[in-house]
Amino acid sequence: MIAAYSVKGGVGKTTAAVNLAWEAASRGFRVLVWDVDAQGSATYLLRVKPKLRGGTADLIHGESKIRKAVRETENPRIWVLPADQSSRDLELILNSSKKSTQRIEKALGDITDQFDVVILDCPPGASLLAENVLRAADVVVVPLQPSPLSLRALDQVAAIVAGTPKAPAVVSYISMADRRRGGHRAAIQQLPEGRADVTSVVVPATVVVEKMGELRSAVAEYAPRSEAAVAYAQLWRAVEKRAKLDK
Ligand SMILES: Nc1ncnc2c1ncn2[C@@H]1O[C@H](COP(=O)(O)OP(=O)(O)OP(=O)(O)O)[C@@H](O)[C@H]1O
Ligand SMILES: [Mg+2]
Known part of the structure; x- marks a missing residue:
């Protein structure tokens, strides 16, 4: 399982989740988002109705209910477990559950045979939900904004990840780079080479990516030759390698 995660909000997690799902699907993997x-937001971008059959409580507690809640998308190799109103209660539901840090891992156990790749799009923060997600993840994808603080954000995530039982691999990348800005160029250069959790992937800040919200699709679908689409393809290859997906 792959998690798009950061302690920070608005850094590009959902954008990554959807574009990575698209890349994985176009390489023949069956993908659940x-x-x-x-x-x-991921539900919206993948054009799925925000309706979770059975609600979040059933998903977390119910036996195999998760199978019934999975929706198809227009891409034949991408499925979605949507968010709806009940998703707001997820933290509370986890809180009142037994083995409260393992619920997502358990729920995923019921469907792993149906998909090659599961991508979780997480809200920001270091919540019980995040603990659940990190516990179940094989790879954590961390978007970084090009600022002097980006390494600090990465170190925070790395520390949280290191504290989880399985300690998943971290794959970070620059998610909204504007190379015309000196501060961005400097921040990108300051990212250390040779650190296992830092990739050389740089997604440019561009209207091409912004358009996802309007077109409700992945960048590679409507702008396959754009720099952003190429960067997400590169990011997928890095993730695939770390997740040891053999296909
Ligand atoms: N490379 C990019 N260029 C331009 N805009 C981008 C880029 N990446 C993301 N955005 C825009 O930035 C906003 C935040 O992105 P996104 O929703 O992926 O972040 P997030 O980390 O999932 O946010 P949240 O913490 O709210 O879940 C969105 O409007 C998205 O379209
Ligand atoms: Mg998001």
């Missing part, structure tokens, strides 16, 4: 963010 589980939208665990009540904002429902």
Whole structure:
């Protein structure tokens, strides 16, 4: 399982989740995107109705209910577990559950045979939900904004990840780079080479990516030759390698 995660909000997690799902699907993987963010942005971008059959409580407690809640998308190799109103209660539901840090891992156990890749789109923060997600993840994808603080954000995530039982691999990248800005160029250069959790992937800040919200699709679908689409393809290859997906 792959988690798009950061302690920070608005850094490009959902954008990454959707574009990575698209890349994985176009390489032949069957992909499930589980939208665990009540904002429902991934659900929206993948053109799925924000309606979770059975609600979040059933998903977390119910036996195999998760199979019934999975929706198809227009891409034959992408499915979605949507977010809806009930997703707002996820944190509370986890809180009152037994083995409260393992619920997502358990729920995923019921469907792993159906998909090659599961991508979770997480809300920001270091919540019990995040603990659940990191516990179940094989790879954590961390978008970084090009600022002097980006390494600090990465170190925070790395520390949280290191404290989880399985300690998933971290794959970070620059998610909204404007190379015309000196501060951005400097921040990109300051990212250390040779650190296992830092990739050389740089997604430019561009209207091409912004358009996803309007067109409700992945960049590679409507602008396959754009720099952003190429960067997400590169990011997928890095993720694939770390997740040891053999295909
Ligand atoms: N490379 C980019 N260029 C331009 N705009 C971008 C880029 N990446 C993301 N955005 C825009 O920035 C906003 C935040 O991106 P996104 O929703 O992916 O972040 P997030 O980390 O999931 O946010 P949240 O913490 O609210 O879930 C969106 O409007 C998105 O379209
Ligand atoms: Mg998001």
